[in-house]
Structures are given as structure tokens and as C-alpha cells.
Amino acid sequence: MKEHPPFQLANNTITDPHILAVITRLDSTRTFPAQGSREAMITDPAAFAEHGFSIHPAQGELIYLLCRAMRATRVVDFATSIGMSALYFAAAMKETGGQVIGAELVPEKAEVARRNLAEAGLADYADIRSGDARHTLKDLGGPVDFVLIDGWPGNSGHSLAYEVLQVVAPQLRVGGYVLNDNAEPDFISYIRNPANSFISVSLPIKGSTELAVKVF
């Protein structure tokens, strides 16, 4: 996993000191598992409960800015892990009066995420669902404005990113965004095929970050 410049408070997106304190703590305490652990990641995500694998600040700020720009009120965080991406989403939801729906398979991680959101004063703006996202995200309660697909190695023919996209894309409104970390090949070929109702760009953030918008 690539290192990135330390988190800086140079931008003017999130200014609440409680939220920034939690983001800064999570960013400065990242841990990375040993190389070659992909097999174990597929078979036992719980073995990685100590590792956040969190999005980088530039991705978080982009999420925050776009959610504010579109006045998003129902957004999805797959997956939540210990809550870094959920913090950026929930910070935006605090301003728009909305809610982030998070999905996390490992219960200990979901609990840590809830604690981090509470410490940031954002508990009221987040619904973190424990369990397999392919089930917990089936009913999002209405049209969704923004989805993060920050996945995990899958154990079937398709990546988890692709499979979760199939669950959430029908619930995304036209004009809604999908942001993807990890660039899973089957996900990328699906989202870049205009017949699938998306147009998409690859942004040079953390290697490559795919940003797509649903156009019909």
C-alpha cells in the first residue's frame, strides 16, 4: 500500500475541530499488514480487524465537496471499516440534513466506526450496518445520491466491488455519483461501458480513483 503526504489542515472543506481531530488520529495511526496476505484477506476479513485500509484525505475531501455541491442526503459507504470514509460522508450529511448508510462485514470494525463517528459528533448522521454488503445494502430506503465502492478481494468470479455495484446501482438516482478505490478490472469495464448508464473518469488520486456519474 502506498504512503501519502501527512494529513494537513490546509483546505477549507471540513472545519469542525472534533471531526478533524478524529480524521487526523485515524490518518496518523494507519497500520499495514504483511505483504502477500491476499489469500487470507479473501478467506478471513476478520483477521484484518486491526487494519483500516482507509481512503486518503484527498479522496475524502472530494467526497465531502461533491456531496455538499449536490446537496446529497442519502449516501452509501461500502465498505466502512473503522470509519474514515464514513466520517467524510457524515460530515457532509451534517450540513445537508442527510444520512450515510455504511456497510461493514467485520462487527468489531463496525463498532469502532460507530465509536469514531460518535467521538466526531456525527453519530446522528450515520447508519452503519454490520454484515455482508451484498445483503445489507439491498434496501437503501429511497434514491441514493452518492456511493463509495472501496472494496475487498472477492472469492467468486466477480470482484466484491462489481457485485456491490449491481446491488446499489439500480438504487442510485440519475445524476448520482459512484467513486471507486482499487480499480477492480470487472468493475472498471462495467462502469466505463456507456450501455450501463454511467460515464466515468479516472482521476490521478491515490494511484487511480474512478469517478462515475449515472446519466440515464
Ligand SMILES: C[S@@+](CC[C@H](N)C(=O)[O-])C[C@H]1O[C@@H](n2cnc3c(N)ncnc32)[C@H](O)[C@@H]1O
Ligand atoms: C478498504 S476497507 C474500507 C475502508 C474504508 N472505506 C475507510 O475509508 O476507512 C474494506 C473493508 O471491507 C470489508 N469487507 C470485506 N468484505 C465485505 C463484505 N462482503 N461486506 C461488507 N464489508 C466487507 C473489510 O472488512 C474491510 O474493512
